[in-house]
Amino acid sequence: MALENKLGITDSAELARTEEKISKQKALQLFELNLLDTFEVGTFKGLAQIHKYLFEDIYAFAGQIRKVNIAKGNFRFVPLMYLEAALKNIDAMPQNTFDEIIEKYVEMNIAHPFREGNGRSTRIWLDAILKKEIKQVIDWNKVDKEDYLLAMERSPIKDIEIKHILKAALTDKINDREVYMKGIDASYNYEGYNVYKTEELGKNS
16 A cells, blocks of 8 residues: 555655655755755754655655654664654764764664655755765765665664765765765665554554
8 A cells, every 4th residue: 555645646655756756856956956055054943844855745744754663674763752852962062083974874764753755855855964064975886785674774773884885975966966866766765675664653554
């Protein structure tokens, strides 16, 4: 079953294709209209602004904290009862160096604050922090998708692997449209890599 959406799509594969097409169009608008420069950098508020812009034409929950508990395989993302506190803690984390920024990115991934679209939104959020703080971004063309996903899965236990992968892909092409758009590729997402298990308000959905 497809997630409830504004487009009335009931087939999950069709929804995934449409979602990627629309979110890429909106991501390009973010870039070309310099809207990212008007959003907060490194806070959940800024991430929510990105998510809302990308997905507001598709989902009513765009930009809003999820109302379900989410697990992937045997790993549970931050439970609802702790989510708001976790996001406040992430806001307070330093972001002065590459290592600090990636540690913040890993924590935001563990929080997984949205019902859908976490990967794309958070990669844009990450690059915005890198751009502001160290004048570099990730060239996602240089990041192997499977290596990235496996490293992200292991990052809650040990983040050295994801730091190594992303540091090797740093570029000073901070205003390059192709570099920016590659990060929106849905094939880097957990959403496309494995099926989420969800619990609606603590009950199996």
